[in-house]
Amino acid sequence: MTLFLEQMLNGVQFGVMLFLLAAGLTLVFGIMGVINLAHGSLYMIGAYAGTWIAGETGSFLLGILGAFAAAALAGVAIEYLVVRRLYGRDHLDQVLATFGLILIFNQTITLIFGRQPLFVSVPAILDGSIEIVPGLEYPLYRLTIIVVGLLVAAGLYLLINKTRIGMLVRAGSTNRDMVRALGVDIRLLYTLVFGLGALLAGLAGFMAGPIMAVQVGMGEQILITTFVVVVVGGVGSIRGAFFASLFLGVVDTGLRAYLPGLLRHVLAGSEADALGAGISSMGIYLIMAIVLLIRPKGLFMPNS
Amino acid sequence: MTPQTEHSSRRLLPALAVLALLIALPYLAQATGYTAMTTLATRVLIYGIAAASLNLVLGYGGMVSFGHAAFFGIGGYTVGILYQHYTLGEPLFGFIPGTNQLLITLPAAIVVSGLFAAAIGALSLRTGGVQFIMITLAFAQMLFFLFVSLKTYGGDDGLIIRRANELPGLNMRDKQTVYYVCLAIAVLFALVLSRIIRSRFGNVLSGIRQSEKRMAAIGLPVNSYKLVAFIISGMGCGLAGALMANFLRFASPDMLHWTKSGELMVMVILGGVGTLFGPFLGAAVFIVLESLLSSWTENWQLGLGVILLFVVLYTQGGVQALLGRLRRRA
Numbered sequence: 178m179t180l181f182l183e184q185m186l187n188g189v190q191f192g193v194m195l196f197l198l199a200a201g202l203t204l205v206f207g208i209m210g211v212i213n214l215a216h217g218s219l220y221m222i223g224a225y226a227g228t229w230i231a232g233e234t235g236s237f238l239l240g241i242l243g244a245f246a247a248a249a250l251a252g253v254a255i256e257y258l259v260v261r262r263l264y265g266r267d268h269l270d271q272v273l274a275t276f277g278l279i280l281i282f283n284q285t286i287t288l289i290f291g292r293q294p295l296f297v298s299v300p301a302i303l304d305g306s307i308e309i310v311p312g313l314e315y316p317l318y319r320l321t322i323i324v325v326g327l328l329v330a331a332g333l334y335l336l337i338n339k340t341r342i343g344m345l346v347r348a349g350s351t352n353r354d355m356v357r358a359l360g361v362d363i364r365l366l367y368t369l370v371f372g373l374g375a376l377l378a379g380l381a382g383f384m385a386g387p388i389m390a391v392q393v394g395m396g397e398q399i400l401i402t403t404f405v406v407v408v409v410g411g412v413g414s415i416r417g418a419f420f421a422s423l424f425l426g427v428v429d430t431g432l433r434a435y436l437p438g439l440l441r442h443v444l445a446g447s448e449a450d451a452l453g454a455g456i457s458s459m460g461i462y463l464i465m466a467i468v469l470l471i472r473p474k475g476l477f478m479p480n481s
Numbered sequence: 482m483t484p485q486t487e488h489s490s491r492r493l494l495p496a497l498a499v500l501a502l503l504i505a506l507p508y509l510a511q512a513t514g515y516t517a518m519t520t521l522a523t524r525v526l527i528y529g530i531a532a533a534s535l536n537l538v539l540g541y542g543g544m545v546s547f548g549h550a551a552f553f554g555i556g557g558y559t560v561g562i563l564y565q566h567y568t569l570g571e572p573l574f575g576f577i578p579g580t581n582q583l584l585i586t587l588p589a590a591i592v593v594s595g596l597f598a599a600a601i602g603a604l605s606l607r608t609g610g611v612q613f614i615m616i617t618l619a620f621a622q623m624l625f626f627l628f629v630s631l632k633t634y635g636g637d638d639g640l641i642i643r644r645a646n647e648l649p650g651l652n653m654r655d656k657q658t659v660y661y662v663c664l665a666i667a668v669l670f671a672l673v674l675s676r677i678i679r680s681r682f683g684n685v686l687s688g689i690r691q692s693e694k695r696m697a698a699i700g701l702p703v704n705s706y707k708l709v710a711f712i713i714s715g716m717g718c719g720l721a722g723a724l725m726a727n728f729l730r731f732a733s734p735d736m737l738h739w740t741k742s743g744e745l746m747v748m749v750i751l752g753g754v755g756t757l758f759g760p761f762l763g764a765a766v767f768i769v770l771e772s773l774l775s776s777w778t779e780n781w782q783l784g785l786g787v788i789l790l791f792v793v794l795y796t797q798g799g800v801q802a803l804l805g806r807l808r809r810r811a
Contacts, residue, residue, distance in 0.1 A: 206611065259794070267545075268545050268610070269539065269746070269754070270793050272547065272743075272746065273743075273746060273789060274794060276743050276746075276789065277785075277788075277789035277790040278786065278790065279786070280782040280783065280785055280789070281783055281786035281787060281790070283782065284780045284782045284783035284786065285783065287780065288780060288783075397740075401618070401622065404615055404618070405619065408611070408612060408615045412611060412612075448632055451631075451632045452630045452631075452632075454630060455626045455627055455629055455631070458622075458626040458630075459622070459623045459627065462619040462620070462622045462626075463623065465619045466616055466620065466623075469612055469615075469616050470604060470608075473608045473609075
């Protein structure tokens with residue numbers, strides 16, 4: 178039972194990470210209508226910048242600030258130089274231009290930091306684990322990620338639903354042209370939203386550092402999963418992204434944890450492991466396909 | 482850009498000149514001492530077939546599929562799996578005998594990838610826009626992970642095909658022969674594709690891209706047209722994959738990876754979306770760029786990224802349109 182609970186928490190932690198990425202991606206798509214494949218690169222940039230600064234200065238806090246700064250800077254630069262030209266274009270151009278950006282960022286990072294992954298240890302304050310329920314020791318660091326993620330979700334909820342900027346964002350994702358026609362400085366709004374998304378991606382990347390290796394290609398791995406989250410939740414819906422992230426995070430982690438074991442009852446050990454790993458990787462895509470076939474616009478699409 | 486103007490008689494002469502050049506290419510390669518040119522050209526032809534197939538849905542049908550590497554990989558694996566069962570001497574599923582005959586494996590690859598395209602297309606075409614992009618990606622990813630997990634067929638490491646498939650009367654171990662076989666198939670394929678594009682079917686497909694509502698209003702079964710185009714396109718990619726497996730003597734999950742789908746799209750857009758020869762040109766530009774840049778620096782992808790960005794942002798319609806504009810200016 179405690180093992181099950183631990184896996185669930187791991188799932189929630191993964192889900193929260195996905196949410197940090199999906200929130201930005203879904204906003205950028207919902208409001209600007211741009212498919213940004215380079216969102217994963219912002220995650221990678223945050224991870225590298227934060228991890229490097231934390232390693233050089235020995236301060237986790239400076240690392241966070243560095244990750245924020247680097248990701249936001251890169252995000253605003255991408256928006257200003259490339260994405261701004263893609264607003265009116267069709268999806269094909271957007272996919273290809275941002276695919277080009279991925280290549281550029283990956284190689285630039287390789288040039289600066291080399292091919293070796295960076296490793297970073299958990300900061301001393303957050304090291305160790307605490308007993309949540311009797312018999313379940315859970316790493317403090319992962320717990321912190323969950324808390325940070327939920328706080329960000331709450332903050333975004335307030336921002337989107339209770340502030341003027343949030344109102345414009347909601348209006349923008351429902352009817353872009355109308356907002357523009359009402360005289361809102363839509364370009365500033367676009368840059369803000371893009372920067373916010375980049376910030377969250379950078380945060381996610383930095384927090385992922387101590388759990389996963391910081392390496393080139395880390396962005397694409399999680400990017401595709403994030404797209405699944407965005408599409409399942411409904412493009413443009415933060416609420417949808419939140420529930421879809423948690424759901425898919427838990428399902429993915431659960432499948433990885435339990436499927437090989439279940440298959441071992443029917444297959445030989447190594448084959449069960451390989452097949453189990455394969456099918457668990459397929460799980461979220463299967464869910465996405467089913468969701469799209471039942472509700473082609475996603476689960477939480479407003480007004481549908 | 483319209484298919485009708487594509488193949489007028491004015492274009493026939495340059496096409497014949499290019500064909501003559503392609504036939505002479507292995508000899509030119511030997512004469513100049515740059516023998517790697519033949520294998521490079523073989524890869525260009527194979528990727529050209531795949532990109533031209535993708536272009537049928539992407540350029541003519543307006544369906545942005547981000548999962549066409551799946552069909553490329555299925556074609557490759559069809560060849561690999563049939564070969565493995567041929568060498569082991571045990572039939573596939575207990576009743577399909579393995580084979581190493583190209584005349585059987587190629588049609589098999591086309592049929593199998595066509596079946597997969599029918600299933601994936603029928604499901605995916607119920608969505609549209611960004612959801613279509615993502616659902617095609619999702620199916621390709623599922624197949625990618627399926628092949629990664631199939632230990633019987635090499636899993637992660639891929640499937641080695643010790644000898645290329647046999648074609649009666651030809652020595653398929655000779656690189657030059659393989660090149661000519663690929664050239665013949667590519668020319669045949671381009672002819673078939675040009676017939677399809679100029680047919681009533683092709684015109685309807687272009688019409689659907691321009692206005693799906695209007696085509697539906699005329700009373701045409703829009704979804705069937707899109708599905709048939711998707712299936713034909715999948716079959717073409719399967720054919721290319723089968724040739725690639727023969728050329729590399731290797732089939733691996735890499736063939737189905739989503740970056741491969743991206744590369745195929747890059748080739749289409751480099752050459753020019755919605756043109757018959759554009760994708761072949763795009764494949765040539767892509768492969769040559771890749772090998773040139775990678776011989777200069779191991780960070781060749783940086784250059785590729787910059788070029789890609791430039792092409793998307795500043796050239797409307799890829800290399801072919803760029804050439805056309807230059808020609809008109811001259």
